[in-house]
Amino acid sequence: MPFDTAPEEIGALILRVALRDRKAFDALYAATSAKLFGTCLRVLQNRAEAEEAVQEVYVKIWLKADRFAVTGQSPMTWLIAVARHHAIDRLRARREAAGGLDDAALEIRDPAPGPEAMAVAADQNRQLEGCLGELEADRASALRSAYMQGDSYAELAARHAVPLNTIRSWLRRGLMRLKECLER
Amino acid sequence: MTEPGPAQEGEDDLLAAEYALGLLPGSELAALARRLEIDPAFAKAVLAWEERFAPMAEGYLPQDLPPNVKAALDRHLFGVAGPQKAGFWANLALWRGLAAGATAALVLALVLPLQRPLPQAPSTVMASLSAEASEVHYMAVYDASTGMVRLAHLAGAVPEGQVFQLWVLQGDDAPVSLGVIPTGATARMAMDDRLRPMLTSQSHLAISLEPLGGSPTDQPSGPVVALGDLQEV
Known part of the structure; x- marks a missing residue:
């Protein structure tokens, strides 16, 4: 079962990929592509586009695997960051090319932490959720949807019907408080 | 340059958080991605924020991918023979990806035409060219085996009646012109024997804004609108 692959095994696979080991690349794909596809799909909300995006993500992983070692990140965090950033780049380009916000951007997309997040009981997540819980509910929900769906300031401003600068200073204050809370 | 004070550090930390979350417009994210490559303190701040948010990634539900x-992916990356052999530069789907301004897509698109496995292509260098004060963004790939520089024009239009000129710089030496960049979303520029040895990972590329026909001197006469280090692919 792919999801049972231990983090240290994933890390070892990435390092072998950096050495251009194709078998390791195949194994890494088998172990992680469902998660990275899920990531792209959640951000892009479009299956065909997410399939294209995830291919590009693995090209990037193949080309940049040597960078992983220097980040000191956990392997899944690194892989998901590569996928998320790539999906968000595509999302921005799509919406900006469409001349602004598309309808999907303005839809209220489940601000609550979804059933999947509820099921998670990891200590780390409890700590993050605890700290998000200390923020005003709308700010915490904006930060969650920014992470999960790649929402931009512009989209959040439109959805919460507040000026761009207002949402930015709200969320910046929220981010600073979140950091303080996590470092306590 | 003044020493960065606490205010600047606070601002940088917030920018790092905004980059990690992806809250900014595409052009600003692209500029910060570029900064990430050259500013270790900023890169460290971004990593720290990614670590803070990482637990939320549990919410990304795995989804099965079709085997095709x-x-x-293998066909693209390793050149395994596949049914589709259409000319790469004519592949609209890929250029749609390129227009997305996504670095990975660019790497993909610019590397793929080599049509051979990457490990055998150490003679390829590439650069992402941009500058904080400008909207101009190009990707450039130089393939030593063909002597050709391929460019993808991603953002920042050429002002009416002017041109972009490409330069290579090594260390403290004066810039050497590689020529005026042909207009269009993609461009190819052949390098002569004098220029080829300069296109290595020890050099960087720059783009200046020039009058039609290019700089009247052998040095840039207009502002530099984008620059970037050449890196081995």
């Missing part, structure tokens, strides 16, 4: 996705 891996087949297409």
Whole structure:
């Protein structure tokens, strides 16, 4: 079962990929592509586009695997960051090319932490959720949807019907408080 | 330059958080991605924020991919023979990806035409060219085996009646012109024997804004609108 692959095994696979080991690349794909596809799909909300995006993500992983070692990140965090950033780049380009916000951007997309997040009981997540819980509910929900769906300031401003600068200073204050809370 | 004070550090930390979350417009994210490559303190701040948010990634539910996705990936990456052999530069789907301004897509698009496995292509260098004060963004790939520089024009239009000129710089030496960049979303520029040895990972590329026909001197006469280090692919 792919999801049972231990983090240290994933890390070892990435390092072998950096050495251009194709078998390791195949194994890494088998172990992680469902998660990275899920990531792209959640951000892009479009299956065909997410399939294209995830291919590009693995090209990037193949080309940049040597960078992983220097980040000191956990392997899944690194892989998901590569996928998320790539999906968000595509999302921005799509919406900006469409001349602004598309309808999907303005839809209220489940601000609550979804059933999947509820099921998670990891200590780390409890700590993050605890700290998000200390923020005003709308700010915490904006930060969650920014992470999960790649929402931009512009989209959040439109959805919460507040000026761009207002949402930015709200969320910046929220981010600073979140950091303080996590470092306590 | 003044020493960065606490205010600047606070601002940088917030920018790092905004980059990690992806809250900014595409052009600003692209500029910060570029900064990430050259500013270790900023890169460290971004990593720290990614670590803070990482637990939320539990919410990304794994989804099964159709097997043809891996087949297409292998074909692209390793040149395994596949049914589709259409000319790469004419592949609209890929250029749609390129217009997305996504670095990975660019790497993909610019590397793929080599049509051979990457490990055998150490003679390829590439650069992402941009500058904080400008909207101009190009990707450039130089393939030593063909002597050709391929460019993808991603953002920042050429002002009416002017041109972009490409330069290579090594260390403290004066810039050497590689020529005026042909207009269009993609461009190819052949390098002569004098220029080829300069296109290595020890050099960087720059783009200046020039009058029609290029700089009247052998040095840039207009502002530099984008620059970037050449890196081995």
